[in-house]
Amino acid sequence: MSxxxxxxxxxxxxxxxxxxxxxxxxxxxxxxxxxxxxxxQFILRIEDTDQKRYNPESLTNLMHSLxxxxxxxxxxxxxGGPHAPYVQSERKAIYQQYAGQLIAEGKAYRxxxxxxxxEELRRQGKEYDRRHRWLTDAARAAFExxxxxxxxxxxxxxxGVTTVHDVVRGDVTVDxxxxxxxxxxxxxxxxxxxxxxxxxxxxxxxxxxxxxxEEWLPSAPLHTLLYAALGWQCPYxxxxxxxxxxxxxxxxxxxxxxxxxxxxxxxxxxxxxxGYLADAVFNFLANTGWSFDGEREVFTREEAIARFDxxxxxxxxxxxxxxxxxxxxxxxIRQMAPAELRQQLVPYLAPALGMxxxxxxxxxxxxxxxxxxxxxxxxxxxxxxxxxxxxxxxEAITYPDPAxxxxxxxxxxxxxxxxxxxxxxxRELEPFDEPSLEAAFRARAxxxxxxxxxxxxxxxxxxTGKTVSPPLFESMVVLGREETLRRLANATETLRTYATQAx
Numbered sequence: 237m238s239x240x241x242x243x244x245x246x247x248x249x250x251x252x253x254x255x256x257x258x259x260x261x262x263x264x265x266x267x268x269x270x271x272x273x274x275x276x277q278f279i280l281r282i283e284d285t286d287q288k289r290y291n292p293e294s295l296t297n298l299m300h301s302l303x304x305x306x307x308x309x310x311x312x313x314x315x316g317g318p319h320a321p322y323v324q325s326e327r328k329a330i331y332q333q334y335a336g337q338l339i340a341e342g343k344a345y346r347x348x349x350x351x352x353x354x355e356e357l358r359r360q361g362k363e364y365d366r367r368h369r370w371l372t373d374a375a376r377a378a379f380e381x382x383x384x385x386x387x388x389x390x391x392x393x394x395x396g397v398t399t400v401h402d403v404v405r406g407d408v409t410v411d412x413x414x415x416x417x418x419x420x421x422x423x424x425x426x427x428x429x430x431x432x433x434x435x436x437x438x439x440x441x442x443x444x445x446x447x448x449x450e451e452w453l454p455s456a457p458l459h460t461l462l463y464a465a466l467g468w469q470c471p472y473x474x475x476x477x478x479x480x481x482x483x484x485x486x487x488x489x490x491x492x493x494x495x496x497x498x499x500x501x502x503x504x505x506x507x508x509x510x511g512y513l514a515d516a517v518f519n520f521l522a523n524t525g526w527s528f529d530g531e532r533e534v535f536t537r538e539e540a541i542a543r544f545d546x547x548x549x550x551x552x553x554x555x556x557x558x559x560x561x562x563x564x565x566x567x568x569i570r571q572m573a574p575a576e577l578r579q580q581l582v583p584y585l586a587p588a589l590g591m592x593x594x595x596x597x598x599x600x601x602x603x604x605x606x607x608x609x610x611x612x613x614x615x616x617x618x619x620x621x622x623x624x625x626x627x628x629x630x631e632a633i634t635y636p637d638p639a640x641x642x643x644x645x646x647x648x649x650x651x652x653x654x655x656x657x658x659x660x661x662x663r664e665l666e667p668f669d670e671p672s673l674e675a676a677f678r679a680r681a682x683x684x685x686x687x688x689x690x691x692x693x694x695x696x697x698x699x700t701g702k703t704v705s706p707p708l709f710e711s712m713v714v715l716g717r718e719e720t721l722r723r724l725a726n727a728t729e730t731l732r733t734y735a736t737q738a739x
């Protein structure tokens with residue numbers, strides 16, 4: 237048995253009880269890739285039968301996270317489709333219908349065991365004992381006359397084996413006696429459990445391939461039995477390998493791992509907030525449990541779609557390599573067109589700089605700065621400390637450590653002279669552009685017998701307040717002549733005071 241090659245219908249069916257994490261996003265990505273590879277459909281279905289844990293914010297987060305990565309769905313709760321509704325709590329009557337069918341055919345039954353009786357079984361270390369599987373009509377009527385509520389349980393075969401074919405792992409055969417004893421399909425409030433709902437929905441929505449984490453593999457025999465009991469053909473199972481934490485020693489949890497002293501993101505919203513690019517995350521996750529060709533690390537979405545096949549998914553667990561993700565993010569940042577990078581940076585920079593997004597997007601300083609910082613960035617959030625000096629007022633540039641204004645192997649007094657000399661050059665220089673500035677400064681450094689690096693250093697700190705910044709003369713041009721002179725005046729006064737005290 238091999239998986240189908242016809243257009244696939246796949247679904248991502250999250251439970252909205254928490255924010256979407258890397259593991260869930262990888263599942264959705266593989267779904268999306270396979271749907272596009274086969275010319276099929278990617279369906280979003282919301283499995284909210286656990287109403288006690290339902291979180292409305294989670295649903296918003298899930299949908300926003302998928303769209304951020306570019307995983308748009310063909311059918312779903314917000315856009316509808318031929319198999320609506322796509323929210324399980326709105327499909328209650330459908331599940332009740334099929335539960336009733338199973339009861340009528342003797343493949344399921346009503347169980348009236350009370351919570352207290354179940355607790356007593358657990359206290360004794362026992363599982364449910366099928367006590368109501370073979371009730372007579374009279375016994376059922378008596379329980380209902382007492383006012384007992386009931387659940388619907390599936391009558392798991394007492395003998396034989398069930399074989400599950402998994403595209404990744406091959407055939408998995410399980411003795412039916414190892415399947416949980418007659419699991420609940422319909423709860424006493426009429427809501428389905430996961431097992432009934434997922435089978436009914438996947439069949440009615442014509443799902444051809446079920447991609448889900450390997451933690452669901454133990455449930456596959458039960459689901460296979462349910463498909464058979466309902467007289468339906470089972471879709472192809474594709475159980476995805478576990479994603480391990482960076483150490484490779486345990487499954488990735490929702491607790492942020494520490495790598496080189498830094499908390500690393502686990503949820504998609506963290507990836508967004510910390511300045512990761514969607515394309516980099518897409519590329520990274522596509523290579524987590526699947527490989528483009530064993531050697532190539534960077535590829536486009538279109539290339540991944542053309543090559544992706546569920547049959548090529550590895551069964552081996554993969555550790556999250558955050559350093560590789562960081563590297564990929566830097567690669568994608570450097571590959572971006574400056575205009576596109578500016579658009580991506582504005583939402584991060586505007587609040588940090590205290591500016592409206594529209595104002596910042598139109599500011600020519602940002603456009604000029606992009607080429608100066610693009611090669612230095614690993615994350616979008618890196619931009620703030622690389623450009624904040626350019627948007628500050630001159631008096632806001634301070635020098636808590638005036639010694640930073642002193643050039644290497646220069647005295648404070650010599651550094652004052654360097655700043656004064658450079659200020660005079662800038663005041664008279666025409667044109668005020670990067671080549672002219674660099675030529676004039678280099679010539680003056682040579683004339684004064686000072687190494688270029690020692691001559692430039694006081695100016696870098698003077699105009700940015702930082703010892704590390706974008707290229708010096710390009711930064712001066714971004715600021716403009718007058719703003720550069722104002723900052724040099726402030727720095728020179730600070731350094732002159734420091735030189736006097738240092739004598």
